[in-house]
Amino acid sequence: xxxGAPLRLRAESRxxxxxxxxxxxxxxxxxxxxxxxxxxxxFAFIANRFRWEETPRAGEQPGANAARxxxxxxxxxxxxxxxxxxxxxxxxxxxKPFLDLLSIAVEPSPSGQALVLTFAGGAAxxxxxxxxxxxxxxxxxxxxxxxxxxxx
Numbered sequence: 001x002x003x004g005a006p007l008r009l010r011a012e013s014r015x016x017x018x019x020x021x022x023x024x025x026x027x028x029x030x031x032x033x034x035x036x037x038x039x040x041x042x043f044a045f046i047a048n049r050f051r052w053e054e055t056p057r058a059g060e061q062p063g064a065n066a067a068r069x070x071x072x073x074x075x076x077x078x079x080x081x082x083x084x085x086x087x088x089x090x091x092x093x094x095x096k097p098f099l100d101l102l103s104i105a106v107e108p109s110p111s112g113q114a115l116v117l118t119f120a121g122g123a124a125x126x127x128x129x130x131x132x133x134x135x136x137x138x139x140x141x142x143x144x145x146x147x148x149x150x151x152x
Contacts, residue, residue, distance in 0.1 A: 004054045006138035007075070014106050017115070017132055021104035024077065024136065026050045026149040029099045034125075036085045043082045043127050047101065049075040050149060051142055071142040081130035083111040089123030099123055106132065 011017040027047035034045040051071040090099065100120040107114040115127040115134075 004051070006073070007053070008137045009135065011132055011134040013132060017104060017106060017134060020134055020136055023052065024049060024075070024101055024104065025052065027075065027101040029101055029119075031090055031097055031099060034090070036082065038082075038084075041080065041082050041130075043079040043085060043125075045077050046139070047075045047077055048072050049136075049138070050145075054142070069144040070146070070148040072145045073138045073142040074140040076137050076139050078135050079115060079127055079129065080133040081112075082127050083130060084128045086126040086128075087124065089119070089121065090125065096121060096123070 007023060009016075009020055009023065011020045024047060027049045029045050029047050034043075036043045049072060051073055054071055089096075101117060102120055103118045105116045105118070107116060109128050111128045112130045113128075113132055115129055115132070117125040117127070119125075
């Protein structure tokens with residue numbers, strides 16, 4: 001358990017952001033842990049990240065990784081140069097307290113770029129940014145989980 005080093009990544013391009021999005025797929029985010037700091041032009045949250053990079057894949061050859069349990073870790077996520085945000089299905093009456101992050105996409109925007117965070121159940125956050133500037137960093141030791149997300 002905990003074989004790999006904690007992740008610490010930066011994104012400054014669409015390709016970079018795709019790597020971060022893959023690492024954050026299926027992260028669980030508490031709605032109360034999401035913050036937009038307009039004075040700092042920063043959007044941040046803490047995620048309970050599934051460690052895809054340390055999880056054996058279906059059909060993987062037996063070996064050191066195959067014996068390891070799936071893991072999660074707390075991860076800090078920060079987006080810089082954010083001009084404004086819009087959200088759907090978050091922070092309203094009846095909204096889910098926990099969100100399952102599915103993807104992060106880049107779209108054109110009048111301010112430069114729009115980063116769209118899509119969550120399960122139709123919730124979404126749109127970050128209107130001057131440019132792509134993001135970082136993630138694992139903040140805790142990983143812990144084992146028996147629940148591994150399944151995708152085709």
